[in-house]
Amino acid sequence: MSLHIEAEKGAIAETILLPGDPLRAKWISEHYLKDAVCFNTVRNMFGYTGTYNGKRISVMGTGMGIPSISIYATELITDFGVQNLIRVGSAGSYQEDVKIRDTVIAMAASSSGINKTRFNGADYAPTASFELFQKAVTTANAKHIAIKAGNVFSSDEFYADDFESYKKWADFGVLCVEMEAAGLYTVAAKHNVNALAILTISDSLVTGERTTAKERETTFKEMIEIALGLA
Numbered sequence: 001m002s003l004h005i006e007a008e009k010g011a012i013a014e015t016i017l018l019p020g021d022p023l024r025a026k027w028i029s030e031h032y033l034k035d036a037v038c039f040n041t042v043r044n045m046f047g048y049t050g051t052y053n054g055k056r057i058s059v060m061g062t063g064m065g066i067p068s069i070s071i072y073a074t075e076l077i078t079d080f081g082v083q084n085l086i087r088v089g090s091a092g093s094y095q096e097d098v099k100i101r102d103t104v105i106a107m108a109a110s111s112s113g114i115n116k117t118r119f120n121g122a123d124y125a126p127t128a129s130f131e132l133f134q135k136a137v138t139t140a141n142a143k144h145i146a147i148k149a150g151n152v153f154s155s156d157e158f159y160a161d162d163f164e165s166y167k168k169w170a171d172f173g174v175l176c177v178e179m180e181a182a183g184l185y186t187v188a189a190k191h192n193v194n195a196l197a198i199l200t201i202s203d204s205l206v207t208g209e210r211t212t213a214k215e216r217e218t219t220f221k222e223m224i225e226i227a228l229g230l231a
């Protein structure tokens, strides 16, 4: 048991899927896991452990933003021995050729806030686990799922004061925006474990298209199937 996770020792698998939305965690558990058992309800941040294709795997919500995912990732690693942390999240596209429902794997994650403080104003470059990245690409290819991979922006705000500010990131090749990957990659690096963020495009800042809240909670099948293949 840790401060924010009530699970018993051993109740969480070495590999965990981490959606921001705890209801997406519940949905993934109900639709993909066999013999799933709920290990956390603290703050309604639902977490489950079951099996997928005979392999033990967990799934749990992280909440929104770097501070929230950093709390859960730290406790999962230090109190429960989790080794592979795989974010499965939604993201907003910054590029014309990154379209709604596309799957994006974050090779690196830029950020605006917490790492500047952590590294005394210098720029740390949070990067994906090469091992998980390579495995995810292999899994996607085997399942004939098209992916895009590159730099993403882990923003500290969902509603930017200046909407046009995204264009600067877009000009430098950043594929999309979400709010957690940079925090997850940094915490994983500190504790020498593996992390990867697989994202589905739910909105486009370029075209203004968006998916519904229900779709964000319950779909994104391709991203989830790649992530489950990493167990």
Ligand SMILES: O=P(O)(O)O[C@H]1O[C@H](CO)[C@@H](O)[C@H]1O
Pocket (backbone or CB within 6 Å): 019, 020, 021, 063, 064, 065, 088, 089, 090, 091, 158, 177, 178, 179, 180, 216
């Ligand atoms: O769909 P999730 O995983 O929550 O991810 C994205 O959605 C939230 C904003 O709506 C932020 O957490 C962002 O990173």
Ligand SMILES: O=c1cc[nH]c(=O)[nH]1
Pocket (backbone or CB within 6 Å): 090, 091, 092, 093, 155, 158, 177, 178, 179, 202, 203
């Ligand atoms: O536009 C978006 C969509 C999902 N998540 C974000 O952080 N931004």
